[in-house]
Structure formats: C-alpha cells, structure tokens
Amino acid sequence: MTAPLLSVKDLRVEFATRRGPLTALDGVSFDLAPGEILGVVGESGAGKSLTGLAIIGLLDPPGRIAGGEIRLAGERIDNLPPEAMRKIRGRRIGMIFQDPLTSLNPLLRIGDQLVETILTHTSLTQRQARERALALLTEVGIPAPEKRIDGYPHEFSGGMRQRVVIALALCAEPALVIADEPTTALDVSVQAQIIAVLKRLAREHHAAVILITHDMGVIAETADRVAVMYAGRIAEIGRVDEVVRDPLHPYAKGLMAAIPTLEGRAARLAQIPGAMPRLSAIPPGCAFNPRCPNVFDRCRIERPPPLAIGTRRAACWLYDRGEVASPAKEAVS
Amino acid sequence: MIAFIIRRLFASIGVLIAVGLIAFVLFRYIGDPVNQMVGIETPESERVALRQQLGLNDPAPVQALRFLANAARLDFGISYQFKQPVSELIGARMPATLELAFVASIMSLVAGIPMGVYTALHRRSALAKLFEALSLVGISLPTFLIGILLIYLFAVTLGWLPSFGRGDVVHIGSWWTTGLLTKSGLKSIIMPAITLALFQMTLIMRLVRAEMLEVLRADYIRFARARGLSERKVHFRHALKNTLVPVITVVGLQLGSIVAFSIITETVFSWPGMGQLFLQSVQNVDIPIMAAYLLFIAFLFVIINLVVDLLYAAVDPRLRVAIHGA
Numbered sequence: 183m184t185a186p187l188l189s190v191k192d193l194r195v196e197f198a199t200r201r202g203p204l205t206a207l208d209g210v211s212f213d214l215a216p217g218e219i220l221g222v223v224g225e226s227g228a229g230k231s232l233t234g235l236a237i238i239g240l241l242d243p244p245g246r247i248a249g250g251e252i253r254l255a256g257e258r259i260d261n262l263p264p265e266a267m268r269k270i271r272g273r274r275i276g277m278i279f280q281d282p283l284t285s286l287n288p289l290l291r292i293g294d295q296l297v298e299t300i301l302t303h304t305s306l307t308q309r310q311a312r313e314r315a316l317a318l319l320t321e322v323g324i325p326a327p328e329k330r331i332d333g334y335p336h337e338f339s340g341g342m343r344q345r346v347v348i349a350l351a352l353c354a355e356p357a358l359v360i361a362d363e364p365t366t367a368l369d370v371s372v373q374a375q376i377i378a379v380l381k382r383l384a385r386e387h388h389a390a391v392i393l394i395t396h397d398m399g400v401i402a403e404t405a406d407r408v409a410v411m412y413a414g415r416i417a418e419i420g421r422v423d424e425v426v427r428d429p430l431h432p433y434a435k436g437l438m439a440a441i442p443t444l445e446g447r448a449a450r451l452a453q454i455p456g457a458m459p460r461l462s463a464i465p466p467g468c469a470f471n472p473r474c475p476n477v478f479d480r481c482r483i484e485r486p487p488p489l490a491i492g493t494r495r496a497a498c499w500l501y502d503r504g505e506v507a508s509p510a511k512e513a514v515s
Numbered sequence: 516m517i518a519f520i521i522r523r524l525f526a527s528i529g530v531l532i533a534v535g536l537i538a539f540v541l542f543r544y545i546g547d548p549v550n551q552m553v554g555i556e557t558p559e560s561e562r563v564a565l566r567q568q569l570g571l572n573d574p575a576p577v578q579a580l581r582f583l584a585n586a587a588r589l590d591f592g593i594s595y596q597f598k599q600p601v602s603e604l605i606g607a608r609m610p611a612t613l614e615l616a617f618v619a620s621i622m623s624l625v626a627g628i629p630m631g632v633y634t635a636l637h638r639r640s641a642l643a644k645l646f647e648a649l650s651l652v653g654i655s656l657p658t659f660l661i662g663i664l665l666i667y668l669f670a671v672t673l674g675w676l677p678s679f680g681r682g683d684v685v686h687i688g689s690w691w692t693t694g695l696l697t698k699s700g701l702k703s704i705i706m707p708a709i710t711l712a713l714f715q716m717t718l719i720m721r722l723v724r725a726e727m728l729e730v731l732r733a734d735y736i737r738f739a740r741a742r743g744l745s746e747r748k749v750h751f752r753h754a755l756k757n758t759l760v761p762v763i764t765v766v767g768l769q770l771g772s773i774v775a776f777s778i779i780t781e782t783v784f785s786w787p788g789m790g791q792l793f794l795q796s797v798q799n800v801d802i803p804i805m806a807a808y809l810l811f812i813a814f815l816f817v818i819i820n821l822v823v824d825l826l827y828a829a830v831d832p833r834l835r836v837a838i839h840g841a
Contacts, residue, residue: 240737240741270743271741271742271743272742272743272744273743276742277741279734279737279738279741284733284734284735285734285735285738286735286738287735287757288735288831289830289831289832290752290756298744298748299742299743299744302743302744302745302748334832334833336832336833347738350738351741353742354743
C-alpha cells in the first residue's frame with residue numbers, strides 16, 4: 183500500500199460554550215490513499231461537514247480542534263500557523279461547498295474569480311492565468327467558455343455554477359478535494375452530471391476526494407470506501423461494496439435498509455426508531471445504544487473503539503473478539 | 516440604460532410637479548401675500564389693484580399653472596423681506612451649502628468606511644472598542660454642542676481656526692463661489708465640516724461594520740478562504756464590495772439631508788449658506804423663499820435617488836439586468 187495522502191487520527195472537535203465544551207467530533211480516524219474517493223455519510227449533525235472543515239482548517243470559532251492530529255502527505259497540518267494553512271488551502275486541499283448559488287461572489291465575473299485563485303497559487307502571468315481559466319471551464323464542461331468567462335454568477339444555472347465551483351476548487355491541482363454535499367442543492371437531473379464531472383476530474387488530476395453526502399446512491403456509484411458517521415463518531419468504515427451489501431454496525435444496517443429499491447416498492451421503507459442525540463446529551467457508552475436493536479449491557483457503559491473486521495472497522499461491541507484494534511494499524515483498502 | 520434614465524426622469528418630473536403644487540398651496544394660502552408686501556398704511560384701493568396685478572383673483576388652477584410655469588423657469592418671485600428675486604438669493608448662497616455638504620460627506624466616507632471595516636475585522640481589539648465608544652458619542656451628542664465645543668477649543672482657546680464665516684472666496688464662472696481655493700476659506704470650512712460630518716461618519720461606520728459582519732458569514736467568503744486567497748483579498752475585494760449597496764443608499768440620502776438640514780451647523784458657525792436664508796425666511800414668513808427652498812430640496816433628492824440607482828447598477832451586476840431590461 184502507498185503511504186496515505188491524508189491521515190486523520192483521533193480527531194476531536196469541540197465547541198466552547200458557556201456551559202463548557204461540547205464535543206462535536208470524537209475519535210475520528212481514517213486514512214486516505216492518493217486518488218482514492220472516500221464517501222462520508224450520516225444524518226444531519228453527525229459531523230460530516232465538520233470533519234471536512236477541520237481538515238481544511240476552516241472551523242468557525244468557537245469550534246476548534248481539541249485533540250488528535252491531521253497529516254497531509256506525512257506533514258502535520260492541524261497546528262500550522264494561519265498563513266501556512268492558507269497556502270495549503272486551494273493549492274493542496276480544495277473544497278466544494280453545498281450551495282453553488284451562494285458559493286460564488288455575486289459581484290465578480292467568474293473569470294476574475296478563477297484568475298485571482300490561479301494567480302494566488304501559481305507564478306503565471308495574467309494572460310496565462312486567463313488561458314488556464316478557459317481550459318478549466320472547458321474541462322468542467324461549460325459550453326463556449328470564451329463567451330461565458332466574463333459572465334457573472336447569476337447568469338449561470340445551478341448546475342453550471344457548481345461546475346464553475348469545481349473548476350475553482352481544482353485551479354491549483356490540489357491532491358485532495360473535499361466535496362461537502364456538492365449536489366444536494368441541485369436538481370436531480372443535474373446531480374448525476376456534476377458527480378460524473380467531479381469523478382472524472384479527480385481521476386484526471388489524480389486528486390483524492392472526500393465526498394460528503396447523505397445520498398447513499400451517490401456513494402455507492404462513486405466512492406471506493408465509505409465512512410458512516412453517527413453523533414460525531416465513525417460507526418463503520420470500509421469498502422463501499424462490502425458496507426452497502428453487508429453492513430456490520432447496527433446503525434449502518436439501518437441506514438442501508440432505509441435505501442429505497444425498485445424491488446421493494448410495495449413494502450414500507452425501514453426506519454430507525456428515535457433520533458440522533460443532541461451534542462449536549464450523547465449517552466454514555468455507545469452513542470447509538472438507545473436506538474440500537476442489538477443493544478446489551480456493555481453498550482450502555484463502555485464506549486466501543488473501532489474494531490477491525492477484515493478490511494473494515496466498526497465501532498460496535500457485537501464484533502469484539504477480545505482484541506482491540508489500534509487506530510495505528512487500521513485497514514486501508 | 517438610456518431608457519432607464521429617461522423613464523426615471525419622467526417619474527422625477529411627476530414628483531417635482533407634485534411638490535410644486537404643495538409649494539403653491541403654501542405660497543397662495545398661508546397668509547395673504549398682499550399683506551406681506553405692503554405697509555400698514557396702504558389704502559384698500561391700492562391693495563385691490565396689487566391683488567389684480569399679481570393675478571390673485573384668477574381661478575386657483577390658473578394660478579397653480581402659472582406658478583409651476585414660472586418655477587420651471589426658476590422664477591420664484593420676489594422675496595418679501597429682501598425685495599430681490601428669490602432665485603438670485605438662493606443662487607448666491609447655494610455654493611456655500613453645497614461645498615460644506617460635499618466636504619462633510621467626503622470626510623465622513625473617508626473616515627467612516629475604514630473605521631467600520633476595522634471594527635468588523637478586529638472586533639476584540641482595543642482600538643475597535645475605542646472607535647465604537649466614539650461612535651456612540653458621535654451619534655448621541657447634538658450637533659450644536661459639538662460645534663460649540665470645537666469653537667471653544669480651536670477658535671477661542673487655541674486660536675487656530677476662525678469661528679465664523681466662510682473666509683475669502685473665489686468666483687468661478689458667473690455665479691459659483693468657492694472657499695476651497697483660498698487659505699482662509701479652507702481654514703474656515705474645517706470646523707463646520709467636522710461638525711456636520713461627525714454624525715454621518717458614525718452612521719457610516721456602524722453601517723459598514725454591521726454589513727461587513729453579515730457578509731463575512733456568507734458562503735462565498737468561506738469559499739474564497741477555502742481557495743486560499745489572502746485575508747486582504749477576502750476582506751477588501753470580496754467582502755467590502757458586497758457591503759456597498761446599503762452604504763450607497765444611506766450615504767445618498769444622508770447627503771440630501773446634510774444639504775437640506777445643515778441649518779443648525781450653519782447657524783452655529785454663521786455660515787452664509789441656504790440654511791441661514793431658510794431660517795430667516797421662516798422667521799419673516801417669507802413664503803416665496805420657503806416655496807423655492809422646498810422645490811430645490813425635492814429636486815436634490817430626486818437627483819440623488821437617480822444617481823444612487825445608477826451606482827447600484829455599477830456595483831451589482833444583478834441589478835444591471837433589471838435596469839437594462841427596463
């Protein structure tokens with residue numbers, strides 16, 4: 183296996199509040215190989231977006247990284263000074279946000295936004311940067327880019343804007359792209375196109391992708407591996423085909439059962455009873471224990487660490503065979 | 516764009532006609548113009564003759580039309596107290612007021628915008644807290660008090676600046692006079708301009724601060740950061756520009772108010788502008804001046820609003836579509 187591009191270990195994110203710190207992410211660990219696509223799924227508030235923001239160093243105060251470490255190509259990046267971190271953003275880690283309608287500055291031409299980003303990260307001249315901007319727009323599939331480059335964001339449709347956003351995130355050929363629900367705000371008919379563009383570009387530019395979404399369909403089609411998050415922790419992480427076909431963690435099982443299929447049209451969709459706990463009221467032991475169909479005593483007292491099962495890891499006592507997997511020798515497919 | 520301006524000009528004419536009719540009502544029905552013009556001993560026969568001569572016996576619509584037609588030619592009649600054409604009186608004093616308002620607006624913008632940006636970006640710094648404390652003073656102290664304090668400090672105690680008047684003025688063209696080209700004129704405008712600018716500056720500072728804080732939370736700011744742009748670019752290229760639309764609105768309307776209501780400042784500093792003229796005309800029930808002043812202020816606001824709309828389009832491309840399509 184090649185050295186991981188990104189290595190997150192025991193990441194813990196806290197929000198300082200008047201009633202003491204709230205832990206929003208706890209013990210999040212995963213590795214990402216170069217060029218790999220990792221899907222991150224979970225309910226709203228499970229910590230998917232926070233994981234992305236923590237990696238790129240854009241947590242809004244009072245949120246902060248309270249523990250663990252993040253390494254990019256072996257180098258620690260979670261404790262860099264702001265200016266050093268800024269140089270990594272855009273150049274080595276790109277990020278795409280949920281809503282393309284609000285991600286672009288409405289007052290600046292898209293060409294100017296592309297050129298300023300290119301100029302920030304390269305030593306190209308103004309003219310060369312514009313050439314590159316045109317090439318990028320062609321790459322993301324914007325028709326007649328030489329006509330559209332001087333347009334303003336409001337002159338583009340939602341799908342076209344998200345293409346521009348992808349072009350902006352890929353300006354400086356980052357080795358890692360974090361896509362935070364890149365299709366949620368788009369029409370269903372456009373979603374597949376955008377995912378296809380993202381996937382093709384990541385492959386062509388050899389970029390690894392963290393694809394955050396709550397759409398299991400997108401993950402199943404796109405990702406190599408998937409991490410299922412629950413209440414700020416990773417419940418299960420492993421190869422997509424395995425996790426989708428045969429989930430181990432009871433929460434992942436519930437999630438997969440809730441995917442509608444054509445065959446099961448007549449039957450009622452499976453639901454997981456209850457709701458995810460608020461950050462201030464995460465129960466002791468396993469965070470999922472109040473909703474878990476397989477709960478037993480140990481789950482209510484002891485918090486399960488990620489346990490290695492084949493190439494996968496699941497944080498569930500059902501799979502405890504006496505040995506506890508250390509995060510250091512985690513499995514990367 | 517041209518179509519938009521023409522349409523707006525037609526709308527403006529409508530506004531001005533409406534204000535003109537109000538001015539006419541003021542002119543015709545508040546007090547008796549004849550009584551204002553003649554002495555106590557004037558015999559009734561002369562009064563009747565004057566009434567006929569002024570056309571005051573004509574039907575009201577005819578009089579109104581005549582008033583509007585004259586106003587369109589900038590003929591507002593003769594001032595009761597000065598016995599001079601009103602347009603000449605106002606014309607002679609307009610440069611002083613407009614110059615003062617202009618200098619005060621520039622001052623408030625040049626100081627207010629950077630202070631607003633600074634307090635938004637460095638919310639916890641001591642300097643930002645000082646600015647905010649000062650802005651509270653600026654917004655709550657009445658204008659006349661600031662003017663008097665300034666006079667006491669810089670004119671009476673230190674003797675650096677003149678306490679009243681406009682200094683030496685230079686004529687430009689046939690009727691415009693300016694004090695900005697002479698040393699005494701420049702020295703004279705400092706204190707009145709600061710007095711007038713202080714409130715505007717605090718207003719602009721607080722507005723820019725609030726807008727900046729709002730814009731800095733926007734998605735495109737986070738995306739700009741995620742692209743690794745420098746903080747300076749994020750703040751000044753991406754954020755500040757997005758705060759400008761509301762700032763333009765307020766500054767435009769405030770410029771109108773500065774011109775229209777600089778009366779107190781002009782009185783404190785004996786500034787020979789329109790405010791003083793207006794005050795005198797109120798004291799002496801000099802209706803022609805009041806009517807003309809009313810129309811002038813309406814005209815000013817109409818022009819400012821037009822300019823503000825055009826500036827919107829210059830700043831925000833989304834509004835350009837609305838204007839082009841109009």
